[in-house]
């Protein structure tokens with residue numbers, strides 16, 4: 019059951035809203051005990067990479083596209099660091115309307131680019147960063163009357179709240195702390211709104227602390243300073259001017275949380291740690307979360323025994339280059355048993 023069916027009564031849809039469904043949402047919440055034990059916490063990972071296009075974007079896209087169809091939109095447009103474009107292209111293909119995506123040229127992971135192209139979107143590589151591509155996409159939407167499906171589209175945030183609802187339903191409560199990567203800052207804002215909904219509806223009693231993690235080279239919220247030239251190996255969050263900055267700051271302030279930065283090296287180390295100590299392969303942006311926890315652990319600032327959920331926003335397969343950059347080559351042998359036994363020794 020997709021997000022619109024599962025949570026329709028809590029979402030702004032009516033009989034007039036077309037049903038759109040790629041079976042998004044309902045992603046696994048997996049207990050990561052080997053790593054949790056090392057850090058002295060109860061650690062859970064929300065595997066958003068299990069969504070149909072391989073990232074959390076599908077949760078918001080399904081409602082944005084349903085509402086675009088309801089409003090008679092002819093086409094979708096978005097700018098993207100990769101995952102929004104993959105998701106928009108998938109849903110456009112599913113419902114049968116054109117999709118135009120603007121990407122920062124040379125800074126989108128290979129898997130995401132392949133997705134947008136194979137789903138049949140018109141892909142335009144802009145010689146500029148994401149923030150500029152977003153401005154251009156907004157103007158394009160106005161000029162051409164296309165539906166804008168970046169998170170400036172309010173339906174994206176509303177439908178991404180479903181992630182928080184699922185976590186509370188799985189745990190029977192909210193976690194003590196919710197740890198999430200921050201790029202354009204929609205997702206942290208959506209999760210906070212989702213937790214607050216569940217509290218208002220009497221389904222949970224306590225709210226989590228919201229911990230937002232940014233890459234050191236693209237950290238306007240963590241540093242409080244504008245970032246005109248964002249740079250990080252976590253290309254998904256290579257964003258200098260987050261659209262939902264104010265909502266994200268409010269989420270962190272109201273929840274008694276914090277923003278943290280992690281370096282590219284810390285991100286890659288966390289990616290390898292997550293994969294090799296839990297069997298979960300997440301893309302670099304997602305692994306900022308574990309990198310942040312490791313950093314807090316080193317500073318003796320991790321509340322021992324507390325429950326932490328990390329949002330693993332995208333599948334590791336989207337960016338094989340990042341993973342391969344930090345592992346060795348396979349051992350090569352001839353097709354002889356002696357060589358195999360030697361290689362195993």
Ligand code: AN7
Nearest residue numbers: 098099101102201202203204205331332
């Ligand atoms: C894997 O696809 O902005 O803070 O254009 O792909 O809600 O932006 C992606 C963002 C985290 C940050 N993890 O979420 C895009 C795009 C992954 C992401 C984020 C993104 P927001």
